[in-house]
Amino acid sequence: MSMAQLVAAGAPELPEGWFYRITTTGFGYPTVQIRQPGRWFGSREVSYAIVRSEEHENGDVAVIAACVKAWERLKEDEDYARKVREALTLRGDHDPRGGR
Template sequence: MSMADLVSAGAPELPEGWFYRVKRAYPYRLGFKLEIRQQHRIGSELMADAFVLEERHDDMTEAVVRACRCAHRKVQARAEAGAKLAALEMCLGDHDPKGGR
């Protein structure tokens, strides 16, 4: 199954250089995990993951798409938290009531 197949089935599109990976969860009795990964020159980095809950779906494509959406929400939440922290960086330092004297 390609990224295009997942997106056409309802999975969120990912930025350039990012991809979905489905793999067995360890220990193997836990089932399967979906990962969102960012490709680097050497290897890739895990950005977020979610379990594929196959027991809740008759169609396994839908189970994978639901896991894609869950992992994507985690990526979005981290990005929003990062943006808030970056905005707080602007407030670092002393705030002199006399205007900087």
């Protein structure tokens, strides 16, 4: 199945150069990875989701659901990282007397 077919079936469209990889875990469970091109070569995983085939009527639907879950996980991780960066802008001592 191509990227265009995955998107047409309901998987979220990814940024330019990113792609889905369907693989297995070390225990043999099918997994969807969202991958981003590496800086010089290859690619790196930025999100993943295990394909839950028992929850869907067929494997194709289960893979699309895992693509959606991996995308949602990526957005949650980005939101968390943004909040951490915002909190770290307040790093330092906050003297209740106004400082010196």
